[in-house]
Amino acid sequence: MHAARHHETHARGLRQTAAAGCGLVDSRRQEQAAPAIAFRNVSKRFPGVVALHGVSFEVRTGSCHALMGENGAGKSTLGKILAGIYQPDGGHIESDGVPRRFRSPLEARQAGVGIVHQELALCPNLSVAENLCLSALPRRGVVVDREGLLTQAKRFLNEVGADCDPEDELGALSTGQTQLIQIAAALATGARILVMDEPTSSLSLAEARRLEQLIAQLRQRGTTILYVSHRMEEIFRSCDTVTVLRDGGHVATMPLEQTNPDDLVRMMIGRSLAQFFPAHAAHAAGPERLRVEGFSSPGKFRDVSFSLRAGEVLGLAGLVGSGRSEVALGIFGLDPAATGRVFVENQPARIRNPREAMSLGIGLVGEDRKRQGMVPEMSCGENVTLASLHCPGGRGVWGRFVHCPLCARKAECLRIWDFIRLRSERQWVAKFFQLLRVRAASPDVSAVTLSGGNQQKLILARCLARNCRILILDEPTRGVDVGAKAEIHRFIDELASAGHAILMISSELPEVLNLSTRVLVMRNGRVAGILDRSEATQEKVMQLMAGRNGASQASPATQLAQLAIA
Amino acid sequence: MESDPQTLPAVIAAESPARPPRRRSRFKETGLLGVMLALGLMLSIFGGSLQVRDRDTGETRTVNKFLRADNLDKLAKNTSFFAIMAIGATFVIITGGIDLSVGSIYCLAAVCGAMFLNHFGPRGAGAGASPVWVVPMAILICLGVGTLCGLLNSVGVVWLRVHPFVITLGTMAIFRGVAFVMTKAQAFTHFPAEFTDGLIRYKVAWGGANLFPVPLAIMIGVTLLAAWYLRRAVTGRHVFAVGGNEQASLFSGLPVSAVKLKVYAFSGLTAGIAAMIMLGYYGSASSDAGKGYELDVIAAAVVGGASLAGGRGTALGALLGALIIQMINNGIVILNIDQNYSQIIIGTVIVLAVLLDRVNSVFREKRLSRAAQLVKESRNEEASESKS
Numbered sequence: 001m002h003a004a005r006h007h008e009t010h011a012r013g014l015r016q017t018a019a020a021g022c023g024l025v026d027s028r029r030q031e032q033a034a035p036a037i038a039f040r041n042v043s044k045r046f047p048g049v050v051a052l053h054g055v056s057f058e059v060r061t062g063s064c065h066a067l068m069g070e071n072g073a074g075k076s077t078l079g080k081i082l083a084g085i086y087q088p089d090g091g092h093i094e095s096d097g098v099p100r101r102f103r104s105p106l107e108a109r110q111a112g113v114g115i116v117h118q119e120l121a122l123c124p125n126l127s128v129a130e131n132l133c134l135s136a137l138p139r140r141g142v143v144v145d146r147e148g149l150l151t152q153a154k155r156f157l158n159e160v161g162a163d164c165d166p167e168d169e170l171g172a173l174s175t176g177q178t179q180l181i182q183i184a185a186a187l188a189t190g191a192r193i194l195v196m197d198e199p200t201s202s203l204s205l206a207e208a209r210r211l212e213q214l215i216a217q218l219r220q221r222g223t224t225i226l227y228v229s230h231r232m233e234e235i236f237r238s239c240d241t242v243t244v245l246r247d248g249g250h251v252a253t254m255p256l257e258q259t260n261p262d263d264l265v266r267m268m269i270g271r272s273l274a275q276f277f278p279a280h281a282a283h284a285a286g287p288e289r290l291r292v293e294g295f296s297s298p299g300k301f302r303d304v305s306f307s308l309r310a311g312e313v314l315g316l317a318g319l320v321g322s323g324r325s326e327v328a329l330g331i332f333g334l335d336p337a338a339t340g341r342v343f344v345e346n347q348p349a350r351i352r353n354p355r356e357a358m359s360l361g362i363g364l365v366g367e368d369r370k371r372q373g374m375v376p377e378m379s380c381g382e383n384v385t386l387a388s389l390h391c392p393g394g395r396g397v398w399g400r401f402v403h404c405p406l407c408a409r410k411a412e413c414l415r416i417w418d419f420i421r422l423r424s425e426r427q428w429v430a431k432f433f434q435l436l437r438v439r440a441a442s443p444d445v446s447a448v449t450l451s452g453g454n455q456q457k458l459i460l461a462r463c464l465a466r467n468c469r470i471l472i473l474d475e476p477t478r479g480v481d482v483g484a485k486a487e488i489h490r491f492i493d494e495l496a497s498a499g500h501a502i503l504m505i506s507s508e509l510p511e512v513l514n515l516s517t518r519v520l521v522m523r524n525g526r527v528a529g530i531l532d533r534s535e536a537t538q539e540k541v542m543q544l545m546a547g548r549n550g551a552s553q554a555s556p557a558t559q560l561a562q563l564a565i566a
Numbered sequence: 567m568e569s570d571p572q573t574l575p576a577v578i579a580a581e582s583p584a585r586p587p588r589r590r591s592r593f594k595e596t597g598l599l600g601v602m603l604a605l606g607l608m609l610s611i612f613g614g615s616l617q618v619r620d621r622d623t624g625e626t627r628t629v630n631k632f633l634r635a636d637n638l639d640k641l642a643k644n645t646s647f648f649a650i651m652a653i654g655a656t657f658v659i660i661t662g663g664i665d666l667s668v669g670s671i672y673c674l675a676a677v678c679g680a681m682f683l684n685h686f687g688p689r690g691a692g693a694g695a696s697p698v699w700v701v702p703m704a705i706l707i708c709l710g711v712g713t714l715c716g717l718l719n720s721v722g723v724v725w726l727r728v729h730p731f732v733i734t735l736g737t738m739a740i741f742r743g744v745a746f747v748m749t750k751a752q753a754f755t756h757f758p759a760e761f762t763d764g765l766i767r768y769k770v771a772w773g774g775a776n777l778f779p780v781p782l783a784i785m786i787g788v789t790l791l792a793a794w795y796l797r798r799a800v801t802g803r804h805v806f807a808v809g810g811n812e813q814a815s816l817f818s819g820l821p822v823s824a825v826k827l828k829v830y831a832f833s834g835l836t837a838g839i840a841a842m843i844m845l846g847y848y849g850s851a852s853s854d855a856g857k858g859y860e861l862d863v864i865a866a867a868v869v870g871g872a873s874l875a876g877g878r879g880t881a882l883g884a885l886l887g888a889l890i891i892q893m894i895n896n897g898i899v900i901l902n903i904d905q906n907y908s909q910i911i912i913g914t915v916i917v918l919a920v921l922l923d924r925v926n927s928v929f930r931e932k933r934l935s936r937a938a939q940l941v942k943e944s945r946n947e948e949a950s951e952s953k954s
Contacts (some may be wrong), residue, residue: 334816357568358819375810377877386807387818389800419798462818 036061036193036224037082038115041091048390050248051077051249054091059193061096062224064215065461066235069245070481075228078245082226083115084108084370095193109135114186115195116179119557124171128181131152131170134187138460160184160214174321175208183214191499193224197493200234202309203506204320206217214240232261232480244268255372269482285517286310288346289384290470290503294345295340300326301525305342308470308501311494314503315516317541322503323525328472331500332364333357344470358387360470363463365456367474373459381429381443387466388414390426412467432461438490453484460491471495474505489515509538521545575910594871597926598886601919604790605893606632613900623646627774627804631900636775639782641896643847643890647672647840649888651859652866653792654836656884659867661809662794662876663723665833669786670741671715673851676765676841677745679708680754692760697760704761708842708907709835715741716834720827730830746853752850757845766846785885788839792881806828809876809950866891866913869919891915 035058044052052074067075080086081385082093084102092099095111102108110441122131129149130137133156133545138148153166154355165171172180175483178198186194200208208391215225215238224243227239236240244267251267290308295301301323308314320326330338334350342349344360351357354364367370375383390454391400393407404417429443436457440450447458458477476492477485492515496502504511519536521528521544528544567818613631620627651668658665686692686700689870715737722733763769768779781877790827796802804825807815816822845851870887 270755332817353819353820354816355819366814366817371811371813373811373814375807375814375877377810377873378806382803382806386803386815386820389803390819415800418799418800420803422798466819 004005020287024473035094036096037226038094038096039078039091039354040092041431042078042081042088044081044086045089049119052248055245055250056091057250059224059226059353061220062219064242066221066234066239066242067226067228068264069240070483073245073268074248075245075359077196078195079115079226079228082108082322083113083195083396085115109189109191112190112192112195112460113195114189114191115197116182116186116199117197119256121187122170122178122182124169126170127167128157128164128170131181132156132166132185135189137172140150154187155557156184173244176210179203179207192222193226193482194218196226200229200231206319208234232264236261250304257557265380265482279419284542286499289344291343294331295338295342295343296329297326297329297335297338300335300523301330304525304527306499306520308503309499311470311496311497312496312517313515315519316503317509317512317519317545319545320507322522322545325474326520326523328474328503328505330363331357332362332472336433358466358468359390361468362470362472363466363468364461364472365463365474365476367478369452369455369459369479374455376446376448379444380438380440380447380450380458381426384413384424384429384432384448384461384465387446391415391418428465432465436461437487451481451484453480453488456480456484460488469499470501470503472503474508475507476504477506477511479510509541513538513541576950591665594610594880595882595886597922598870598883598890600732602886602890602893605890605897607899609893611896618774629660630895634775635773635777637896639700639775639777641776642782643891644895645892646785646843648859648862648866648892649785649885650788650836650840652870652884653788653881654833655863655867656870656872656879656881657792657805658730658833659872659874660805660876661829663813663829663906664734664864664874665719665830666731666739667715667719667738668732668833668837668863669856670711670738670745671837672841672856673853674741674745674796674858675711675838676845676851677749677857678711678756679704679841679845680757681748682707683757683761683845684754687758688902689756690871697758700758701761701765705842708845709838711895712841713831713835713836714834714837717827719834720830722825723830724826726899742853751853753850757849757899762846762849763812766843770843781847784843788836789881789885796881801825801828811862819950827925846919862891865916869916871923887919
């Protein structure tokens with residue numbers, strides 16, 4: 001009790017400084033008003049895991065309050081408790097000074113709390129307008145009032161500044177637009193408090209900027225925002241206060257201008273960052289592993305040419321939609337319309353499907369771990385060896401069946417005839433677990449129980465187990481916590497120095513700049529330029545991404561170019 | 567270089583870690599076995615007993631109504647058709663597909679076999695042909711027709727990219743229609759005795775009753791093979807992978823189409839095997855054979871723990887699922903429950919079984935998250951150690 005009171009006074013003090021620091025209107029009034037939301041000793045247990053224990057802090061009305069922490073720190077759980085999706089096991093929430101208990105998302109919504117999910121929580125098969133007014137469809141008798149629906153929807157869309165046709169099917173829109181529409185939908189229900197759970201994790205830079213502006217507008221109107229994110233930059237741009245959680249506990253709540261990114265990271269992981277990000281080692285480039293010439297696919301990318309040498313990390317930068325991932329899929333044999341020449345180890349290769357790509361030693365770690373990577377029903381170990389159950393020896397019936405026991409490549413083979421050698425498999429898995437420091441209770445637990453970083457390691461291990469010498473990593477650290485991110489960065493570095501050729505696609509410029517030997521920038525499906533490590537700076541890459549000549553580009557690109565210059 | 571990475575030969579040649587931890591038991595059918603034993607126990611206790619006259623000595627004895635040789639044998643025989651087909655269906659269901667045409671494939675295979683056997687039977691035009699080739703031919707026809715029908719399904723699923731529900735719904739009607747046209751709605755009987763009494767209906771006298779061990783033996787054989795295949799074969803692993811996440815399987819370079827081709831063909835093959843047993847056991851077939859079996863088969867697979875969402879299922883589970891459904895059928899007779907209630911009871915059991923499975927998986931998740939917590943704790947310890 002005493003601690004709680006102490007905390008309260010402490011928080012009030014902070015609030016004061018924050019309000020003064022931000023130059024917000026009438027700090028005096030702010031001080032007197034009850035906080036929009038106060039968490040009091042909130043706890044939540046999941047079977048076997050304590051997701052939150054005794055978290056207490058306040059969110060000032062009209063502020064944008066950042067919630068930070070590693071994956072598994074409890075940020076999303078807290079957001080979901082506020083939105084009524086989960087119920088706390090202990091403690092309670094106060095809204096405007098009144099203790100509340102939201103037993104369902106509906107109750108939370110009625111109390112003015114809206115949530116914008118990490119994943120889409122709308123109906124992709126309905127139109128934008130229908131989604132926006134889903135909870136209260138205007139109607140005439142039993143029929144939906146089409147006109148009323150459209151005017152209402154247009155009003156909501158204007159509010160967030162989304163320029164899309166309310167009659168469009170939601171599923172046809174880009175992620176950025178659907179994100180805006182989610183916000184519009186939350187506001188449409190009269191939300192005064194918005195929970196945004198990693199809203200920018202799948203947005204392009206320009207879309208993220210748009211969201212930032214919107215947040216500023218919303219705050220002016222007095223909406224309170226609880227902003228859950230990993231991204232330091234946007235937090236420092238959009239938010240005024242930050243709360244850091246670690247392992248389900250509250251670490252600190254403070255105004256952002258009293259802290260800096262390094263401190264925040266230290267609070268999040270409990271250690272300093274320097275221990276985590278090792279200096280990038282320069283590698284001597286070896287022989288050429290992959291060369292792509294005049295690679296095109298109608299509507300996706302045109303005339304892409306580059307070469308990739310052993311020991312090199314070729315960073316592939318570009319805005320979302322610039323054709324980065326499409327090129328990767330094309331090389332991997334997943335684009336039947338792709339034309340052009342691909343050379344693997346200086347041999348011309350026609351890759352028609354991933355099977356052929358893998359037998360040439362090309363491995364792809366897809367951008368969407370859930371859809372393109374993990375097999376949730378299988379154990380971690382089985383996920384690792386999934387791609388390695390092929391026969392590396394002969395082809396055809398003779399090689400696979402008759403010759404099998406005499407095969408010279410037994411050491412890199414997990415099968416005997418059509419059967420898996422389970423003991424060897426377990427040894428392999430144990431080795432790769434050790435090598436990549438995969439943290440799992442046992443190789444036999446289901447892969448879904450692992451954290452994002454460990455899942456990513458499993459998929460990386462899958463490619464390594466298949467002995468892929470050319471690795472295409474598409475967003476290798478998306479949705480991965482800081483610790484695992486640093487580990488994956490180190491693996492990429494080590495793999496390159498061991499002679500692998502790595503093509504790394506990433507939306508995070510620091511990642512690209514830090515890890516790459518060279519940076520290939522794509523714009524509108526074309527290669528905008530290839531920069532050497534020495535000449536690749538944030539400004540240069542951004543200019544190439546957005547187009548140097550702003551006037552000739554689309555509006556988001558213009559915005560970006562200006563931004564890059566500023 | 568302490569962590570000199572990472573080419574495969576280097577990794578494999580590296581010092582092996584202390585013996586990898588032993589694989590934990592993956593036996594998932596404990597619950598089903600329990601249900602089966604409980605049902606058996608219940609039927610033995612409440613089924614009551616029966617007076618039978620010993621054929622040799624003429625004495626009357628009291629035997630348990632459920633636990634007597636010929637009842638159990640009948641149960642095994644009834645189970646065998648469904649269990650075998652349910653194993654095929656389980657393979658399909660693990661890949662996330664469904665095969666509604668098994669009943670019709672079963673019928674078509676049976677009718678083709680029956681026409682062949684009838685032709686070379688005692689009253690047919692080809693009477694007197696050597697059983698040495700007639701019997702294997704008949705078996706080959708049943709299995710071949712089944713496999714072929716299954717392949718047709720897979721062509722639709724893999725190349726035409728139509729949802730398996732739709733394709734097999736269509737072929738369900740088509741195969742039965744073909745059987746109907748072929749037979750002109752007649753039943754075919756009078757098979758060579760070498761196929762019926764000499765093979766499938768091979769009799770063993772034991773405990774004063776005639777037992778027919780062949781269907782049971784085939785069922786056990788198919789189950790063991792399928793279980794072994796699913797657990798150990800590369801293709802078996804691929805079946806799980808494709809069902810668990812098709813796109814991830816594609817990205818891992820698995821032959822997704824070939825896997826699907828194989829499972830539908832296998833489902834057809836199991837229908838062919840069941841048809842062969844039926845022909846030999848009953849000695850006749852018509853275009854009505856196996857009507858509605860597809861649902862019984864899918865029910866058996868689902869009761870046996872196969873997940874219609876794909877990625878989960880076992881061969882032994884399918885067998886136990888079929889057995890439990892047949893035991894209930896059997897129990898309805900033994901307990902003198904009105905036959906009219908049987909469908910209601912079986913329907914209830916299917917729903918209950920799936921519910922039970924879900925409860926079980928919730929417990930499993932709890933266990934897993936507990937394990938995850940342990941890992942987290944050890945990680946924290948590690949971190950604090952490295953700090954100090």
